[in-house]
Amino acid sequence: MSLLKIENLHATIDDKEILKGINLEMGPGEIHAIMGPNGSGKSTLSYVLAGRDGYEVTEGSVTFKGKDLLELEADERANEGIFLAFQYPVEIPGVAGMTFLRESYNAKLRHHGEPEADAMQFLKMVRAKAKTLNMNDDMLKRPVNVGFSGGEKKRNEILQMAVLEPSLAILDETDSGLDIDALKLVSEGVNALRNEGRSMLIITHYQRLLNHIQPDFVHVLAHGKIQRSGGKELALELEANGYADFAEEAA
Amino acid sequence: MPDGLVKAIPFEDLIAAARARSQDGWRADLNDQAKARYHVAGWPHARTESWKYTNLNALAGSDFTLAEGGAATGAAVPEDAILAIDAPRIVLVNGVLDPALSNLDALPGGVVLTRLAEAGESDRAVMASLLSEESSTDGLPLAALNAATLSDALILDIATGAVPETAVHVISVGAGENKAFAPRLLIRAGEDSFADVIESHVGGGAEVYFSNSVTQVTVAKGARLGHYRLQNEALGAFHVALTTAEVAEGAVYDNFVLSLGARLARNEIRGEITGARVEYRINGAYMASGTRHLDNTTFIDHAAAGSRSREVYKGVLADASRGVFQGKILVRQDAQQTDGYQMNRAMLMSDRAEIDSKPELEIYADDVRCSHGATVGELEEDHLFYLQARGIDRDTARRLLVSAYIDEAIDEIHSEPVREAMKQRAGDWLAQNLSGDGA
Ligand SMILES: Nc1ncnc2c1ncn2[C@@H]1O[C@H](COP(=O)(O)OP(=O)(O)O)[C@@H](O)[C@H]1O
Ligand SMILES: [Mg+2]
Numbered sequence: 001m002s003l004l005k006i007e008n009l010h011a012t013i014d015d016k017e018i019l020k021g022i023n024l025e026m027g028p029g030e031i032h033a034i035m036g037p038n039g040s041g042k043s044t045l046s047y048v049l050a051g052r053d054g055y056e057v058t059e060g061s062v063t064f065k066g067k068d069l070l071e072l073e074a075d076e077r078a079n080e081g082i083f084l085a086f087q088y089p090v091e092i093p094g095v096a097g098m099t100f101l102r103e104s105y106n107a108k109l110r111h112h113g114e115p116e117a118d119a120m121q122f123l124k125m126v127r128a129k130a131k132t133l134n135m136n137d138d139m140l141k142r143p144v145n146v147g148f149s150g151g152e153k154k155r156n157e158i159l160q161m162a163v164l165e166p167s168l169a170i171l172d173e174t175d176s177g178l179d180i181d182a183l184k185l186v187s188e189g190v191n192a193l194r195n196e197g198r199s200m201l202i203i204t205h206y207q208r209l210l211n212h213i214q215p216d217f218v219h220v221l222a223h224g225k226i227q228r229s230g231g232k233e234l235a236l237e238l239e240a241n242g243y244a245d246f247a248e249e250a251a
Numbered sequence: 252m253p254d255g256l257v258k259a260i261p262f263e264d265l266i267a268a269a270r271a272r273s274q275d276g277w278r279a280d281l282n283d284q285a286k287a288r289y290h291v292a293g294w295p296h297a298r299t300e301s302w303k304y305t306n307l308n309a310l311a312g313s314d315f316t317l318a319e320g321g322a323a324t325g326a327a328v329p330e331d332a333i334l335a336i337d338a339p340r341i342v343l344v345n346g347v348l349d350p351a352l353s354n355l356d357a358l359p360g361g362v363v364l365t366r367l368a369e370a371g372e373s374d375r376a377v378m379a380s381l382l383s384e385e386s387s388t389d390g391l392p393l394a395a396l397n398a399a400t401l402s403d404a405l406i407l408d409i410a411t412g413a414v415p416e417t418a419v420h421v422i423s424v425g426a427g428e429n430k431a432f433a434p435r436l437l438i439r440a441g442e443d444s445f446a447d448v449i450e451s452h453v454g455g456g457a458e459v460y461f462s463n464s465v466t467q468v469t470v471a472k473g474a475r476l477g478h479y480r481l482q483n484e485a486l487g488a489f490h491v492a493l494t495t496a497e498v499a500e501g502a503v504y505d506n507f508v509l510s511l512g513a514r515l516a517r518n519e520i521r522g523e524i525t526g527a528r529v530e531y532r533i534n535g536a537y538m539a540s541g542t543r544h545l546d547n548t549t550f551i552d553h554a555a556a557g558s559r560s561r562e563v564y565k566g567v568l569a570d571a572s573r574g575v576f577q578g579k580i581l582v583r584q585d586a587q588q589t590d591g592y593q594m595n596r597a598m599l600m601s602d603r604a605e606i607d608s609k610p611e612l613e614i615y616a617d618d619v620r621c622s623h624g625a626t627v628g629e630l631e632e633d634h635l636f637y638l639q640a641r642g643i644d645r646d647t648a649r650r651l652l653v654s655a656y657i658d659e660a661i662d663e664i665h666s667e668p669v670r671e672a673m674k675q676r677a678g679d680w681l682a683q684n685l686s687g688d689g690a
Contacts, residue, residue: 050640053632078642086640090633094655103651104641111642143655144637160641 003028003065003199004168010059011048018044020224021060026168029196033210033235034203036221037243042203043087045221046172049201050084051077064168078104079111083166085157087173087203092144097156100144101126101163108164129162133189150177151186158189169193170201175209187212207235222246260294261311262396265431268317269400277375284383285398292392304575304607305517305546310489315431315461317400318345326426326455328352331679332512333451334481334672338418344455345425346432346462347403352424361413361444367404367435378404381437381467384495394493397433397465404435407448409474411441418447418477418666423462424455425488431461438466440474440502447477447666452492454485454512461489468496468504472526475503479669481676484512486541491517496533500526500555505665508535509673510545511680517546524586527557534563534663538677539572539604540684546575553586556616560590565660566597567653568604569684579611580621587616593623598630598656600649600685650681 004026011019018041026032036042048055049062051074062069069077092100106116130140133155145153154174161169171190175183190200190213202213210218210232218234220227220243227246228234266286273279294311295302326344341364342352348366358364370378382398407419423434438448452462462484470476484490490513498504508518520533537545551560566574576595597606608625630652638648657677664670 052636052640073645074636074639075642075644075648078640084640086637090631090637092634092637092652092655094659095651100638100641100651103643103647104638107642107644107647164641 001066002026005063006060007062008060009048009057009062011044012056012058013044013054017058018224019048022221022224022226024219024226026199026201028167028199030217031194031200031202031213031215033215033218034201034221035205035207035218035235035238037246038205040222041224042221043172046084046170046203049170050074050082075107076111078164079108081167083161083164083169085154085161085169085171085174087176089145089153089157091146091148093146095144097140097142097144098123098126101160104160105163126159126163130159132192133159133162134185135159151179151182154178154182154186155189158186162189162193165198167197168199168201170203172203173205174202175204175206183209183212207239210235220246260290262315262400262431265315265317266396266399269402272402277379281379281382282399285395288383289392289395289399292395294392301548301577304577304609305515305544310461310515313459313461313489315429318347318402318427318430318432326352326424328422328424329453329455332453332483333422334420334449334479334669335675336418336420336449336668336672338420338449340420340422341405342422342424343403343405343434345427345430346401346423346434348405358419359415359417361410361415362419362446363408363410365406365408368402378406382435384467391493393463393491394465397435397463397493400431400463401433401435404437406437406439409438409440409444409446409476411443411471413441413444413446415446418449418669420449420451423450423452423464425453425457425460425462425485426455427460428457429459430457431463434462434464436464436466438468438476438478440468440470440476442471443473444471445475447479447669449669450480452480452482452484452490454488457488458485459487460485462491464490464492466492466494468494470496470498470502470504472499473501475505477505477664477666477669479506479664479666479673480508481673482508482510482512482516482518483676484516486512486514486543488513489515492519494520496520496522496531498522498524498526498529498531501528502526503530504532506533507661507664507669507673508547509661509676510535510537510547511676513543513545515544517548519548521550521552522560523552523554524558524560526555529555529558531558531560532562532663534561534660536564536657536660536677537566537574538657538680538684539567539574540569541572542570543572544575545572548575548577549579551580551591553580553582553589553591556585556587556589558586558589560592562593563660563663564595565657566595566606567600567657568597568606569600571601571603573604574606576606576625577609577611578623579613580623582612582614582616582619582621584615587618589616589619589621591619591621595625597627598653599627600630600653646686650685653685654678654681
């Protein structure tokens, strides 16, 4: 059975149609990459999957673990195992990073009818995971993302993913704004989370991230539709030819 | 003005009732003088500048009877409404000291309590002059009304150089339905003393009452006084409070007011900085829902050179509630090297909520640094979604974000236990008022 099945998904923002019939099926443990030019609707797709307000699905369906995903609130989707690593993680003044992580971790436990985590053990677990991402205690104490560099914000997203252990991670341009060292660190973090039960949808504009995280499938999104799908060699082809081909296909 | 247009001034009956109770000649004189000041000041109306955003018609149109002085009411202190602070208590029920509810024996060394009701000859002159100190000219008729209707007044003296072991907690309990009362507190921090005085203003069973309080503070040279107030009155109550503070050279005055209760409340703080190197801090937070009206009005008079003032107020306004912030800073000609900072931020949780913000700088010295600002915002959808995308439900996300917003003001408080106690009450408010979508 597939983990995620998107069928003929159409979505609008402010009555403007952005997604124009997306079809995509992901099995457990699979890594899919979505590539496409700027403005093609990659972030829109990620937001529609995560349940952001303001995006209206006008046609089609999304099934996640056999459930109608579109029926669920954003927080319910997260607790069911969907994780969106934001392209632009926001700064949240006044809410300490640790408090935020604990709230979300416990929300998930409660959702599954489990008791809340022991505070000390949770802290230990987070610290250990933070260490592998080169994040120190100070970063955990600070308000969420406040004063973080672009790279630190992306690492913080990966830390949250490591703590929340989703079954579907959507990484929206996690590579953008990272220098080579940060890219390696983040990729290692992501690769460490790969397992047969966890699928990932990696959204990227460039193929360089895919040198570090090897996808099973690559899809090209342009003009609100998946124009082509293939193996990882498709990413290399795009790197060589750019997205120019797809301007015509859509026209 | 033609006779026909002269509106009767409200609460004459309360004044008459208070006067009738004044057995002593000197108390009667105090009443009469205060009544005269009240008449000169006149009841605030729509064109009274300092009251232009706060309409007192509902208050003036309500019927109250003067709370009995001294009679046992059987009231109890509502423990879940006051600031939860481990400190000896001075409890006023309807404006009158209730020794049974207080721990007067436990007052820390260096703190002496004197009551107007028991004032000896020597204290009387002091009391009389202190009670009449509020000016009749500055739109402070309610302070004069306080003096004309009070049944008791308390003086808390902190001795020179004293560092009391604990804070002192003054608790005003409104316990009589449709009663009016006038708590009056004088805090005198002696030179080089270091103390905290906390006030909790709460309801003790009554729903509708009128608490018209005045707190007069003097902070002598080199003293440090923390003065923290929680306004958590019953939701049908009227609460009008004036705090005056006179702060001398080298002193620190750290004031914070958290306003949560009452149907209409005014928190007015008038401070005068009379010496150099003063650290004058008046900060606060206000949280309102329903149709509540919370007014914070402050006046800082930099009358001497080389001092600093800081003021941070933050508010959360839900439903159709209304907030008012008026902050005036006066820097007199001689007050060179004044450093003044003022900020009022309000978060509107609904499109029916409203804030009126009026900062005002009046600067006559040329070498000063003064800044002020005001912002009005809403919860950011981006922030809410970020939390929701991590599994936190919308209500909890709203509470987390608003609490973080308010904590930023509460964190201005110097005393750590008071900070935590304030956060606890702010948290209670959030739990009670920010469930459901609120808009
Ligand atoms: N909030 C919005 N309101 C209106 N149009 C939007 C909004 N967000 C994105 N768009 C438009 O939707 C299209 C797709 O945007 P996006 O999904 O962010 O693309 P990508 O992530 O592929 O660069 C763009 O044309 C963009 O201008
Ligand atoms: Mg994007």
